[in-house]
Amino acid sequence: MTHLEARGVVKAYGRTPALGGVTLDVAEGEIVAVTGPSGCGKSTLLHCLAGILRPDAGEVTWRGARIDTWSEAARSRLRRTEFGVLFQFGQLVAELTAAENVALPLLLAGTGRREARTAALTWLDRLGVAEVADVRPGEMSGGQQQRCATARALITEPRVLFADEPTGALDTLAGEQVLTQLVRLAREQRTTVVLVTHEPRIAAYADREVMLRDGLVDHTGLGLDTPLAGGHR
Amino acid sequence: MSTQHVLLGLLAGGARHGYELKRAHDARLPRARPLAFGQVYATLARLQRDGLVVPAGQERDGGPDRTAYALTDEGRAALEHWLSTVEPPVPYVASTLFAKVVVALLAADVDRARAYLTAQRRAHTARLRELTAVKTAPSATLDDVVAADFAIAHLDADLRWLHTTLDRVADWHREVHS
Numbered sequence: 001m002t003h004l005e006a007r008g009v010v011k012a013y014g015r016t017p018a019l020g021g022v023t024l025d026v027a028e029g030e031i032v033a034v035t036g037p038s039g040c041g042k043s044t045l046l047h048c049l050a051g052i053l054r055p056d057a058g059e060v061t062w063r064g065a066r067i068d069t070w071s072e073a074a075r076s077r078l079r080r081t082e083f084g085v086l087f088q089f090g091q092l093v094a095e096l097t098a099a100e101n102v103a104l105p106l107l108l109a110g111t112g113r114r115e116a117r118t119a120a121l122t123w124l125d126r127l128g129v130a131e132v133a134d135v136r137p138g139e140m141s142g143g144q145q146q147r148c149a150t151a152r153a154l155i156t157e158p159r160v161l162f163a164d165e166p167t168g169a170l171d172t173l174a175g176e177q178v179l180t181q182l183v184r185l186a187r188e189q190r191t192t193v194v195l196v197t198h199e200p201r202i203a204a205y206a207d208r209e210v211m212l213r214d215g216l217v218d219h220t221g222l223g224l225d226t227p228l229a230g231g232h233r
Numbered sequence: 234m235s236t237q238h239v240l241l242g243l244l245a246g247g248a249r250h251g252y253e254l255k256r257a258h259d260a261r262l263p264r265a266r267p268l269a270f271g272q273v274y275a276t277l278a279r280l281q282r283d284g285l286v287v288p289a290g291q292e293r294d295g296g297p298d299r300t301a302y303a304l305t306d307e308g309r310a311a312l313e314h315w316l317s318t319v320e321p322p323v324p325y326v327a328s329t330l331f332a333k334v335v336v337a338l339l340a341a342d343v344d345r346a347r348a349y350l351t352a353q354r355r356a357h358t359a360r361l362r363e364l365t366a367v368k369t370a371p372s373a374t375l376d377d378v379v380a381a382d383f384a385i386a387h388l389d390a391d392l393r394w395l396h397t398t399l400d401r402v403a404d405w406h407r408e409v410h411s
């Protein structure tokens with residue numbers, strides 16, 4: 001059974017074509033970078049895989065089940081339980097502290113307050129931002145916010161993490177620290193990661209790279225899409 | 234960077250004199266150090282000794298400086314081999330990468346240049362991934378990280394150039410041959 005799979009995924013926004021038939025297989029525990037120039041369809045593909053957008057044609061399957069035909073409610077449940085999503089700008093809730101933000105997915109899933117807070121503190125610590133636990137996003141740096149958002153995306157221990165330019169708003173060092181943590185934690189928990197980026201050095205954190213061009217997988221970069229010999233997992 | 238191969242590339246379009254080669258070199262590789270005439274003749278002598286070029290006639294009133302040189306079949310093969318060899322992805326190969334693409338455009342066509350750029354991009358990407366794996370390993374020390382960062386930063390600069398040049402190569406070819 002395949003883990004996460006797109007088959008001939010087509011998506012347009014009105015008359016603007018975004019994906020022209022993308023086929024992609026992601027194995028369990030694999031970290032895959034999706035790269036390509038601006039506007040090539042990376043974010044659209046990520047949204048289709050994560051069940052946020054429904055493709056116009058083609059299929060998305062998750063552990064053998066076709067999820068693109070599921071109802072919005074069923075897909076949103078999937079995103080709360082099995083999937084985690086992380087965007088360029090953390091999208092933390094401004095009124096809540098870091099710990100409250102990170103605990104949110106657990107609270108939504110019915111975990112008790114105290115237990116959720118303890119878990120949130122653990123995750124903030126893992127991402128090296130324990131000190132901002134009781135601070136609101138408005139008083140944090142961009143890097144701290146992004147680490148909180150990462151902790152929030154990982155706290156449910158999702159089986160797949162979808163990250164769209166997760167370090168796009170950070171400087172080089174902050175970006176590398178967030179990614180290093182993210183990749184280490186993902187490998188530890190065998191979390192599958194789909195990492196969208198236009199930067200080669202960010203893509204290098206992945207096991208392999210899938211390049212898009214004009215809404216299609218670009219095979220001229222052939223060879224980038226094979227994992228490192230010997231692997232490191 | 235290999236001056237020998239650049240000269241072979243400049244001769245791919247037909248026989249040229251030493252001073253023409255120097256001019257063409259300095260014009261095509263404006264960021265490289267200008268070639269000294271002495272270096273041009275010394276390189277041509279070495280190429281001739283190795284059978285890669287042959288004298289192709291002298292101007293009537295010219296001295297040795299006025300000798301034109303032409304590629305031999307061996308010379309053409311040596312050039313082709315150089316163009317199809319990916320550079321080891323180590324820091325500071327940028328000027329060689331640049332020279333290879335220029336020569337590919339002059340001596341061959343857009344597809345040749347693209348094939349080289351794509352192969353080089355693959356080699357660079359694989360190396361970048363290896364170095365990144367080294368620094369994200371849980372056992373990595375700060376020494377490892379800082380050393381890897383140095384190489385990563387340089388390879389990343391090359392890679393950005395490889396990416397943008399792949400997109401520009403068709404326009405560039407048109408300009409070079411206009």
Ligand SMILES: Nc1ncnc2c1ncn2[C@@H]1O[C@H](COP(=O)(O)OP(=O)(O)OP(=O)(O)O)[C@@H](O)[C@H]1O
Nearest residue numbers: 013016017018037038039040041042043044045198
């Ligand atoms: N909400 C939208 N409405 C209309 N067109 C859209 C929308 N979102 C994306 N597009 C178009 O779809 C195409 C693919 O966009 P997408 O956002 O997937 O690209 P991307 O590869 O993520 O680009 P970037 O690197 O700039 O984020 C583009 O032509 C874009 O203009």
Ligand SMILES: [Mg+2]
Nearest residue numbers: 042043044164
């Ligand atoms: Mg995008």
